[in-house]
Amino acid sequence: MKLTVNDIKILWENGQAELVAGKEGLDHAVVAYDMMEQPDIKPWIREDTLLITTGYAIRNNKEKLLGLIRDLHEADAAALAIKTRFFEHFPKEALKLADELHFPLFFLNNALGFIETVYPVMVAIVEAKNGVEMQTRYQIGQVEKKELDRKFYFELVQEKFEREEEAQIRANSLYWPMTPARLLEICPRYPQREWFGEKKEKAEQATEVFFRKQNAAYTIISFPEKTVILFCEPERILPFKEALKNHIENLEKIIETDLYIPVSDRIDRYLGMSEAARQISRLSQIAGKLSVKQKVLWREELKYEEMLLEISKLPQVRSYVKERLYVLEEYDRQHGTDLMETLEVLLRNGGSKKQTAETLYLHRNTMMYRVKKMEEILKCNMGDFKTIQELAFTCLVREYLTENKEEGYKL
Numbered sequence: 001m002k003l004t005v006n007d008i009k010i011l012w013e014n015g016q017a018e019l020v021a022g023k024e025g026l027d028h029a030v031v032a033y034d035m036m037e038q039p040d041i042k043p044w045i046r047e048d049t050l051l052i053t054t055g056y057a058i059r060n061n062k063e064k065l066l067g068l069i070r071d072l073h074e075a076d077a078a079a080l081a082i083k084t085r086f087f088e089h090f091p092k093e094a095l096k097l098a099d100e101l102h103f104p105l106f107f108l109n110n111a112l113g114f115i116e117t118v119y120p121v122m123v124a125i126v127e128a129k130n131g132v133e134m135q136t137r138y139q140i141g142q143v144e145k146k147e148l149d150r151k152f153y154f155e156l157v158q159e160k161f162e163r164e165e166e167a168q169i170r171a172n173s174l175y176w177p178m179t180p181a182r183l184l185e186i187c188p189r190y191p192q193r194e195w196f197g198e199k200k201e202k203a204e205q206a207t208e209v210f211f212r213k214q215n216a217a218y219t220i221i222s223f224p225e226k227t228v229i230l231f232c233e234p235e236r237i238l239p240f241k242e243a244l245k246n247h248i249e250n251l252e253k254i255i256e257t258d259l260y261i262p263v264s265d266r267i268d269r270y271l272g273m274s275e276a277a278r279q280i281s282r283l284s285q286i287a288g289k290l291s292v293k294q295k296v297l298w299r300e301e302l303k304y305e306e307m308l309l310e311i312s313k314l315p316q317v318r319s320y321v322k323e324r325l326y327v328l329e330e331y332d333r334q335h336g337t338d339l340m341e342t343l344e345v346l347l348r349n350g351g352s353k354k355q356t357a358e359t360l361y362l363h364r365n366t367m368m369y370r371v372k373k374m375e376e377i378l379k380c381n382m383g384d385f386k387t388i389q390e391l392a393f394t395c396l397v398r399e400y401l402t403e404n405k406e407e408g409y410k411l
Contacts, residue, residue, distance in 0.1 A: 003030045003128035005079045005104045008050060011120045014175060015217040016112060017081055021098035021105040028104065030078040031129075033121050041068070045075040052081045052108070052118060059086040065094050069103060079104035081117070111232045112217050116175055148174055149221045153228065156273035167270035177217035177232045180266045183276040186227045187284060189258040199255045200227060206254065210247045214240060228280070230273075233266070241296065248295045260287045262297045282306055312400040321398050324391075328377050339377070342370050344399075347392040351382065 006026035009019050019026075031048040037057055045051070051072060058064040072080055080098075084090050084107055098105040108117055152170055161167045171178075186203050188195045204220055204227050211218040211231060218231035234240045244261070252259050262283030264276035283297045286305045299306070311317050325340070332340050342360065349355040357367035371382050380387045 003124055004028060005030055005050070007124060008079070008121060009104075009106075011124055012106070012117070013212065014219075015109055015177075015212060015215065016117045016120070016175075017106040017108045018212075018215065019104060020107050021095040022079070022101065022103045024099075024102035025079070025104045028078045030125065032125065033118065035118070042071045042075075045072060045077055047076045048078050050078045050081065050121065052121075054083045054086060056086050062091045062093065065091060066097055069094060069097050069101065069105070073101045073103045079106065081106040081108050083108045083110055085110040109215060109217055111215075111234070112178065116172070116178060116217065119172065120175060145174065146222060149176075149219060150223060152176075153221045153273070156270055157277045159271070159274050161271060164269050164271050171270055174219070176219045176270075177230055179270060179272075180268050181217075181230050181232050182266055183264040183273070183280055184229050184231070184261050185280050185284070186229070187260050187262065187287070189260050189287065195257060196224065199257055202255050203227065203251060203257075203259070206251050207247070210244075214243060216240075228277075241298070245294075245296050252295075260284075260295055260297060262287065263299060265299045282309060285309055308396055308400055312397045317397060318401060321394050321401065324378075324394050325398055328374065331377055339370060339374055343374055343391065344395055346371070346382075347388065347395055351388045 004026065005028045008030060009026060012018075029048045030050050032046065033050040033052060034044075034046070035052045036044065037053060041051075055065070058068060069080065080103070082105070090107075095105065097103075152174060155161065156167065186200075186207065188199075204222060207227075207229065208218075208220060211229075214234060216231050216234055218229055221228045221230065248259055248261055262280045264279040264283075267273060267276050279299050283299060283302065283306070286302055286309055287297055328343065329340055332338060342356070345359050346353070346356045349359065353367050353371060354364075356362075357364055360367075362370070375382050378391075380391070382388070
C-alpha cells in the first residue's frame with residue numbers, strides 16, 4: 001500500500017506540523033524517514049524519504065538551506081520537515097523555492113518533542129508496508145483513540161498511576177501533548193438537551209480548528225456529557241488568551257449557546273491531572289455565581305473567588321452571613337423594598353453613593369435615605385472602611401450560598 005506526503009499531513013493535523021509550501025507535491029510516496037543535523041547531507045539522501053531536522057546546522061546560512069531543498073528535490077526525496085525555533089527569520093526564498101519545485105515543506109511545532117512528531121510517522125510507514133489502508137487505519141484509529149483517551153483520562157483523574165514514567169509512556173502512545181500543559185472544558189452555561197448532540201460536536205470541531213491555527217499541541221477528550229481538552233499553551237500567553245476569548249464568543253453565535261470555559265493551572269506532569277480536574281470542577285461552580293460573567297475562566301485569575309467558594313462551605317461562615325444579613329432581607333420582604341440590592345450595588349461600586357445612584361437611576365435624596373435606612377437596620381456606619389470591607393465580604397459569600405441551590409441555603 002502506498003503512503004504519501006498527504007497522509008503524513010493528515011497525521012500531523014493534530015498540531016504536530018503545518019504544511020507551509022510545496023502543496024503540489026503531496027502525492028509523493030513516503031517509504032522511510034530520516035533525522036539528520038549535519039550541514040552537508042547530500043550523500044546520504046535517499047529516494048522517497050521524509051527528512052526531519054531542527055535545521056540548527058544551517059540556521060544562519062540561507063544559501064545552504066536553499067541548497068538542502070534543491071538536493072532533496074534532485075534526490076527525489078519525499079518532503080522536508082523542519083523546526084524553526086533556531087531561525088530568527090525563516091527565509092521567504094526557501095518557501096518560494098519549495099513551491100516552485102513542488103517539494104513539500106513542513107514547519108514542525110516548536111513546542112513538541114520529536115517523539116510526538118516522529119512516532120506516528122514511524123507507525124504509518126510500518127503499517128503501509130504491511131498493507132494497512134491509510135483511510136481504514138485512520139477511521140478505526142479515530143474510534144479506538146477516543147475510547148483510549150477517555151480511559152487514560154479517567155485513570156489519571158482517579159490517580160491509578162504510581163509512577164510518572166508509566167503515564168508518560170501511555171501519553172506518548174496516544175500522541176498526547178507533553179507537559180507542562182493545561183486542561184480546559186467546554187461548558188454550556190445553561191445545560192440543555194440540544195447541547196448533547198450536534199451543538200457539542202460542532203463546538204469540538206470548531207475548537208479543534210482553533211488550536212490548529214494557534215499551532216498549539218492538544219488532545220480533545222470527548223465524553224457524552226462533556227468535552228475536555230489538554231493543550232500546551234503558546235509562548236505568548238496574552239495574545240492566546242485574547243484569541244481563545246474571541247473564539248468562544250464567535251462559537252456562541254454559531255451554535256446559539258451561551259458558553260464558559262474553565263482553564264486549569266499548568267500541570268508539570270501527567271500525575272497532576274487529578275488536581276487539574278478538581279480545579280476545573282471548582283471553576284465550573286464559580287461560573288454560576290453572579291459576579292463572574294467572563295467567558296474564559298483562568299484559574300490563576302480567580303483564586304480569590306475559589307477561596308470564597310471554599311469558605312462558603314464552612315458552617316460558622318454560613319451562620320454568620322445569615323445572622324448579619326437576615327434583618328435586611330426580612331425588612332425587604334415585609335416592606336416590599338429592595339435595600340439588599342442597593343447594598344450589593346453600593347459595595348460593587350466601592351461604597352460610592354454617587355455612582356450607585358447613577359447605576360440604579362435614583363435621585364440623590366433617595367440614595368441618601370436608603371443608606372441611612374440600611375445603617376439603621378444593620379446597626380453600622382456606611383462611611384467606615386472596616387464596615388464596608390466586612391459587608392462586602394459577607395455579600396460575596398452570600399452570593400455563593402444563594403446561587404448554590406443544592407446547598408439548600410436560604411436567608
